[in-house]
Amino acid sequence: MSMRQWYLGLSSLTRGIVLLFAIVVVIAIASGLWIITGPGPLAFAGGETVALADYKGPDPTGVPAALKNASLIERGRWLADAADCTVCHTAKGGTQYAGGFAFQLPFGTIYSSNITPDKEFGIGNWTDAQFLSAVRRGIDDEGQHLYPAMAYTSYRYMTDADVLAIKAYLFSLAPVHADVPKNSLAFPFNQRWLMGFWNVFFAPDQRFRPNISQSPAWNRGAYLAEALAHCGECHTPRNLAFALNNRRKFAGETNAGWRAYNITSDRATGIGAWSDAQLFEYLSTGHAVGRGTASGPMGEAVDQSFRKMPPEDIRALVAYLRTIPPRTSDLPATLAPPAPPSPKEGVLVADVRGKEIFEGACASCHSWTGISPLTPYATLTGARAVNDPSGANVAQAVLAGIRRATPDGEVRMPSFGEAYSDEEIAAVANYVTARFGTRGSKLTPHDVAALRKAVAQPE
Numbered sequence: 001m002s003m004r005q006w007y008l009g010l011s012s013l014t015r016g017i018v019l020l021f022a023i024v025v026v027i028a029i030a031s032g033l034w035i036i037t038g039p040g041p042l043a044f045a046g047g048e049t050v051a052l053a054d055y056k057g058p059d060p061t062g063v064p065a066a067l068k069n070a071s072l073i074e075r076g077r078w079l080a081d082a083a084d085c086t087v088c089h090t091a092k093g094g095t096q097y098a099g100g101f102a103f104q105l106p107f108g109t110i111y112s113s114n115i116t117p118d119k120e121f122g123i124g125n126w127t128d129a130q131f132l133s134a135v136r137r138g139i140d141d142e143g144q145h146l147y148p149a150m151a152y153t154s155y156r157y158m159t160d161a162d163v164l165a166i167k168a169y170l171f172s173l174a175p176v177h178a179d180v181p182k183n184s185l186a187f188p189f190n191q192r193w194l195m196g197f198w199n200v201f202f203a204p205d206q207r208f209r210p211n212i213s214q215s216p217a218w219n220r221g222a223y224l225a226e227a228l229a230h231c232g233e234c235h236t237p238r239n240l241a242f243a244l245n246n247r248r249k250f251a252g253e254t255n256a257g258w259r260a261y262n263i264t265s266d267r268a269t270g271i272g273a274w275s276d277a278q279l280f281e282y283l284s285t286g287h288a289v290g291r292g293t294a295s296g297p298m299g300e301a302v303d304q305s306f307r308k309m310p311p312e313d314i315r316a317l318v319a320y321l322r323t324i325p326p327r328t329s330d331l332p333a334t335l336a337p338p339a340p341p342s343p344k345e346g347v348l349v350a351d352v353r354g355k356e357i358f359e360g361a362c363a364s365c366h367s368w369t370g371i372s373p374l375t376p377y378a379t380l381t382g383a384r385a386v387n388d389p390s391g392a393n394v395a396q397a398v399l400a401g402i403r404r405a406t407p408d409g410e411v412r413m414p415s416f417g418e419a420y421s422d423e424e425i426a427a428v429a430n431y432v433t434a435r436f437g438t439r440g441s442k443l444t445p446h447d448v449a450a451l452r453k454a455v456a457q458p459e
Contacts, residue, residue, distance in 0.1 A: 039246050048211070061159045063075045064078070081304060083151075083229070100114075111181045131164070135152060235260045235263050249264070259390060295400070332439060339435050357420065430443055
């Protein structure tokens, strides 16, 4: 009996119920796919896009104009820096690009690979095709799927020329004969073959397409932000499948214990109220007066990537960021007023230990007013992290310290992670956010212990 005969043999009421059930199932599946997959990272801009070969404007890909005639290796060096390769492929205290950096995930630990030209443990035997496949499709030389801790979901937009220039640079380095630890993932996340299905929905193999409705600067900024610097990997929230939720594009997310803040055009909780000069300064130097100092992963991105970009590329990034649709986040809508100059006029705190620690270890550089007499980089008043009531980035800065290269020399805040207990770091973070921010954090020693664990790297 065919399905049609079976269906027609049912009573009219039963047929109606079956049909209704089928419609509900189809709608549920379609809704689920719509919710999970979502739009691409550039879909928000609308307009018409074209293949790069058909674009009539200046080529938005590749290196800056000053390096157009540089050697392949020099161009590859710049592109590797723009793609921030060294941060993820260098373990704590390890050799650059030799891998072993640990990504602490809720379901286990992934270690970055050795991408030096070593023929046994690195990529020394890889062909151009294999390198392109790994960088853009997440499939290594043995045909195994990589995990999206490797930002191939963003690098898929890169051109052949840019990817192979990076390969040429990496092959110019000294090989490092060192293996990396094995991934430690719980079932079913240790089944690499499942990534093939994940990629179908969340990482289709496609290239950057310029938008002819936008300016050349916008297209350059889009290529830098989406293909190379992969800003969304940190600043865009994840969906249930751990893929980027571009319906909340750049609305902020927590990564490795650090909050990557809202960088949409929302004026209250994003960067809509920042001036172009402040955005330029922050991306170029890791600091903007009245906005704070980059630290953690963003500090690394500035030091290893953005700082090495020419002014015209930073301006292109600013032009692109200005067009991101506003999305609200849970951060306060206003900045705190200036703190009183005397500790006697300060906030009431439940735990005086935080105030005591600030007085003994912090006030000499940051001052009781939060306006540093030494350097703007140490000013707390107006800093975004201080106005974040989670207190996460303040605690992380205390744990890890901050190091910034400025036009006037290096500025460094030492790490206090070994000097103070989880209870003490929670206390001082709560005091700082209460005294200099809009609303004091409520961190506990357990919270600080979790923050330590999130960024811990094997020795």
